[in-house]
Amino acid sequence: xxxxxxxxxxxxxxxxxxxxxxxxxxxxxxxxxxxxxxxxxxxxxxxxxxxxxxxxxxxxxxxxxxxxxxxxxxxxxxxxxx
Amino acid sequence: xxxxxxxxxxxxxxxxxxxxxxxxxxxxxxxxxxxxxxxxxxxxxxxxxxxxxxxxxxxxxxxxxxxxxxxxxxxxxxxxxxxxxxxxxxxxxxxxxxxxxxxxxxxxxxxxxxxxxxxxxxxxxxxxxxxxxxxxxxxxxxxxxxxxxxxxxxxxxxxxxxxxxxxxxxxxxxxxxxxxxxxxxxxxxxxxxxxxxxxxxxxxxxxxxxxxxxxxxxxxxxxxxxxxxxxxxxxxxxxxxxxxxxxxx
Numbered sequence: 001x002x003x004x005x006x007x008x009x010x011x012x013x014x015x016x017x018x019x020x021x022x023x024x025x026x027x028x029x030x031x032x033x034x035x036x037x038x039x040x041x042x043x044x045x046x047x048x049x050x051x052x053x054x055x056x057x058x059x060x061x062x063x064x065x066x067x068x069x070x071x072x073x074x075x076x077x078x079x080x081x082x
Numbered sequence: 083x084x085x086x087x088x089x090x091x092x093x094x095x096x097x098x099x100x101x102x103x104x105x106x107x108x109x110x111x112x113x114x115x116x117x118x119x120x121x122x123x124x125x126x127x128x129x130x131x132x133x134x135x136x137x138x139x140x141x142x143x144x145x146x147x148x149x150x151x152x153x154x155x156x157x158x159x160x161x162x163x164x165x166x167x168x169x170x171x172x173x174x175x176x177x178x179x180x181x182x183x184x185x186x187x188x189x190x191x192x193x194x195x196x197x198x199x200x201x202x203x204x205x206x207x208x209x210x211x212x213x214x215x216x217x218x219x220x221x222x223x224x225x226x227x228x229x230x231x232x233x234x235x236x237x238x239x240x241x242x243x244x245x246x247x248x249x250x251x252x253x254x255x256x257x258x259x260x261x262x263x264x265x266x267x268x269x270x271x272x273x274x275x276x277x278x279x280x281x282x283x284x285x286x287x288x289x290x291x292x293x294x295x296x297x298x299x300x301x302x303x304x305x306x307x308x309x310x311x312x313x314x315x316x317x318x319x320x321x322x323x324x325x326x327x328x329x330x331x
Contacts, residue, residue, distance in 0.1 A: 007311075008304075008308075060255055060317040080208060080231050081233040081272055082119050082206045082207050
């Protein structure tokens, strides 16, 4: 199983979404995002914004990073104001 | 440099601490910190570092105070509207600690502003281009860089101790060629105390660097004030980074 976390305001768009998914071969953060497209278009739109950060087990990774079983995958929206 | 009698009283709560003490206070008094941006982050950063006794503080911002700033930019008063932020800030900061040197740059950050000799640069701006200009400058100069940002209920803080680490910089975490997100404080809003939280942490991080305690180079700290939740995320240097890899790309 992969634990999913939509941090901050991304959580507002993930209402009703399961907090875990099955681990499959070749899974990446980009594949997880794309798999949400049918049921959660607004969430996928937010995840497609520039500067979204992805962490895997508290490590910042790229969209094409392989995900292993048991990992925690977190999506973090951009924070740019000052 | 030795402390005066007045400084012993002013900084007594630092001097009581074993890991600051007189030696640490002298490090703070000998430091020169550049604060870029005097908005919601720059206000608490400059107030705390002035109170802490950073000997020379440079502040850079080309904006004037607007009434819409007053919900979160705690340096300014209603009668300051229309006046340059750096001038209003200098008046408050000088009143708080008259013994410090405060240099003002009433302009947006540029390579000319960055020609001075800084101990640390603190990014309190609101745009990616400025952040990356500061990141590249600090990495090249081998000095500390503290970058903060906030929007809505959320904040982010990252520190880079380039005096001790040349690899892993902001460009490894957020690509400098990224577009600006459509969502920003001007169209989505921001909670004042969230800026205060992140700004206070930026000031704390700067003091940690100046005192030699900082050991979380490139760690990303995220805060969600709505859910009272924190995340500490590690990051890695990118081997092909155009800024810190040492490769000509």
